[in-house]
Amino acid sequence: MKLHWSSRSPYVRKVMICVYELGLADKIERIPSVVSLTKPNAEVMRYNPLGRIPTLILDDGRVLHESLLICEYLDSQYNGKLFPPLLPNKGEARWTALRRHALGNGLLDALLLWRSEIGKPVARQTPEWLTTFALKTRNALEVMEADADALARTPFDIGHVGIGTALAYLDFRFADFGWRTGHPRTDAWMQQFLQRESVVKTTFIDA
Amino acid sequence: MKLHWSSRSPYVRKVMICVYELGLADKIERIPSVVSLTKPNAEVMRYNPLGRIPTLILDDGRVLHESLLICEYLDSQYNGKLFPPLLPNKGEARWTALRRHALGNGLLDALLLWRSEIGKPVARQTPEWLTTFALKTRNALEVMEADADALARTPFDIGHVGIGTALAYLDFRFADFGWRTGHPRTDAWMQQFLQRESVVKTTFIDA
Incomplete structure (x- = not known):
């Protein structure tokens, strides 16, 4: 492929x-x-x-x-049956995983637009957009923080991929945002996520 | 709910x-x-x-x-088992439906950004973006046209919902784009789609 x-x-x-x-x-x-x-x-x-x-x-x-x-x-x-599916087949596990993925992915959508807006000459920027993107990011982090302990207890799935990738992208492109402040549970979970082999091997590189 | x-x-x-x-x-x-x-x-x-x-x-x-x-x-x-699922459970039918949905939904993502860009004061618009959105839309219509006969033969599913909603949104917000020109098979399929009860009952209204 x-x-x-x-x-x-x-x-x-x-x-x-x-x-x-x-x-x-x-x-x-x-x-x-x-x-x-x-x-x-x-x-x-x-x-x-x-x-x-x-x-x-x-x-x-x-x-x-x-x-x-x-x-x-x-x-x-x-996947075969080597380990639980990354997308649980059905039931509550599937909805929980896909909800988490949707939160992470929706945050990514906002972050990419935010970054694209910041990259424009100031005269072309829309100030209200910048405010909204920051608000969405703060809101998403609050929801992640409330869910972080449950996330840590769930077998690794697409929900972890979605949330972890969004947080890693914050580290990569919005380091000054300081997302860890006020979100200790998410931070603790993220430290585990960042040690996973599949995550280490896919580190963002600004080539 | x-x-x-x-x-x-x-x-x-x-x-x-x-x-x-x-x-x-x-x-x-x-x-x-x-x-x-x-x-x-x-x-x-x-x-x-x-x-x-x-x-x-x-x-x-x-x-x-x-x-x-x-x-x-x-x-x-x-859904129960009243009729085939809108998201086929597995196999080729599922991938075909989700591929079509991704095409329609990805086109919608582009169209909404396009519309938002057009709505800005000219000084804030990025001209290259406008060109790219038009190109993406033309490209997507070409792929839809090549698939339109197969789409018409497939039992109604999320693929139809994705493609049809994107085309309906073109009609709603980009009527001047004239998407039907050069896409007769897609047009023929769309005429059927627009008569479906679920589609009639959800017509876009600029309230």
Whole structure:
């Protein structure tokens, strides 16, 4: 399989964490790909009309894009019964995992727009947006803090991938935000997450 | 259940189409909610830290947000075996449905950012973004056109909801784009989609 990939994309990192968890790293050829709204990537667009990454090209030529879909596909095809699925099949465990993932992923959506806004010349920035992104981030951290002990007790799944990747992206791009202040339980959980092999091997690099 | 809702949100519309398909309309209390990046909605944020809609509050107080997750939850809890699931349980049917949904939903993500960019004073717009959004939309329509006959032959599922809602949003907010030109198969499929009861009952209204 081929994966349009970047060491800076949090959506790619979610997929790569799953890839390492599933022991699939040697089955995936990574194609370094830079995408942005200012410079669309024609090569990625050959496979994904929306020009976003991660975009996975299966060996039979079919294409999957959107990180959660790729994670679910890989988990269902390659997990076997070695360990609990990264996406629990059904019941409360599934909704809890997907709710956590949605919180982490929704925070990522906000963070990427926030960063893109900050990167504009000041005259092009919309000040209300900047305020809103900070508010959303603070709110999300509050919800994560209330859930952190339960998260720590849950077997590793896509919920951990979603929450952990969002927090790692805060560290990577918004270090000054200081998210750990006031969120000791989330911080404690994150210290464990950051030691996991699949997480270590997918560290963000500003190449 | 209570749903933070708007007649203008395509993500809400996807959920509401599923709600009507599942015969759940009288079980869902709609709470009209206006959200935007310039004016965050404090009431929605009480339930969803990211302040986005749709946000579903279950009768036991748990909260689900992110439209695909809400659709999957409602389908799995309320579909029973009356008809094929809106999210096929597994195998090729599931990947095909979710790929189509990802294409429609990813197009919606681009369209909402595009519209938000167009709504800014010209001095704050980023011209390259406008070009990229138009390119993504043309690309997505090409992929949809190549798939339209297969889509028409597939039993109604979340793939149809995703594609149809994106095209309906193009009609609603980008009528001048003229997406039907050059896409006769997609147009033919869309004419059927627009007659479906769940789609008629969820028409976009610029309230």
